Amino acid sequence: MEINYQETSKDLLTRIDIHEKYGARNIDQWNTEVLNPQPGFKILDVGCGAGKQCFLFSDHTQGQVQITGGDFSEELLAKAREKMAQRGDKNITFQFLDFNKKFEFADNSFDILSSAFAIYYAADLKFTFSEAHRVLKPGGRLFVTGPLPENKQMFYEIIKEATGKPIPPMPGSSRFKGEIFQTIDGIFAKTELLKFENPLTFPEVAPFIDYVRASLSEDRKLWTSMFNGKEEYEAMIKSIETVAQRWFDRDGKLVMTKVVGGILATK
Numbered sequence: 001m002e003i004n005y006q007e008t009s010k011d012l013l014t015r016i017d018i019h020e021k022y023g024a025r026n027i028d029q030w031n032t033e034v035l036n037p038q039p040g041f042k043i044l045d046v047g048c049g050a051g052k053q054c055f056l057f058s059d060h061t062q063g064q065v066q067i068t069g070g071d072f073s074e075e076l077l078a079k080a081r082e083k084m085a086q087r088g089d090k091n092i093t094f095q096f097l098d099f100n101k102k103f104e105f106a107d108n109s110f111d112i113l114s115s116a117f118a119i120y121y122a123a124d125l126k127f128t129f130s131e132a133h134r135v136l137k138p139g140g141r142l143f144v145t146g147p148l149p150e151n152k153q154m155f156y157e158i159i160k161e162a163t164g165k166p167i168p169p170m171p172g173s174s175r176f177k178g179e180i181f182q183t184i185d186g187i188f189a190k191t192e193l194l195k196f197e198n199p200l201t202f203p204e205v206a207p208f209i210d211y212v213r214a215s216l217s218e219d220r221k222l223w224t225s226m227f228n229g230k231e232e233y234e235a236m237i238k239s240i241e242t243v244a245q246r247w248f249d250r251d252g253k254l255v256m257t258k259v260v261g262g263i264l265a266t267k
């Protein structure tokens, strides 16, 4: 399956910021708690984006782990390197990695391979997760997070009501629990599914619309079946805003619950 998905640093950083401001819980803290990296560990973060997870692993161990962050977006890698320069980390490397190609690492290299909201976009799941398995040490752990089908119901309901159109298939949520879990389970010795819920409470409509814009933006190519060009995009956002305002007036707030699955597998 060819997935023509892209991420820009502007849209990604806007969504991260909104999660931090309005979310009740912190997903990265959850990742770190589940994996609990120990000093001396070698960690690979696949689809690292602007490096958020890499910095957390490093902070969690006071810089006592070796971290490689890989992404195919040079724009996001540049952001990650910029942040690393500000922080002064010496134990993190950011490098180009396309998870649809062979990983450029030797067999049995890493204690942990994490991928937050990224690797499930892989075109050939069996190939990509076999690569993940290959580069992990025996007993090493894979942790992949992604949306479950019940994720962000309010967000999708408002968009459906506003547009009258079906939501385009999301590569993550439609296959995370099924195809992705099964593929990993078929390759790794032990696999379990964990669940994380994080309600985002918007005290007004505007930040919700910022989130909508950073999700549906043309650049990401996930939602383009719903509009044709800039004018139609703006008209769609306007209708979404009207419906969101109606929901807000009725309920006094807008609550969007992120329901995240974490697949934890051991080699």
Ligand SMILES: C[S@@+](CC[C@H](N)C(=O)[O-])C[C@H]1O[C@@H](n2cnc3c(N)ncnc32)[C@H](O)[C@@H]1O
Pocket (backbone or CB within 6 Å): 005, 006, 007, 012, 016, 046, 047, 048, 049, 050, 051, 052, 053, 070, 071, 072, 073, 076, 097, 098, 099, 100, 115, 116, 117, 118, 119, 121
């Ligand atoms: C939603 S972002 C998540 C970023 C980061 N893990 C985080 O939690 O902030 C998805 C990431 O996957 C990356 N990505 C998408 N396709 C990729 C591919 N084929 N190879 C490597 N990275 C890819 C994007 O560039 C983006 O950084």
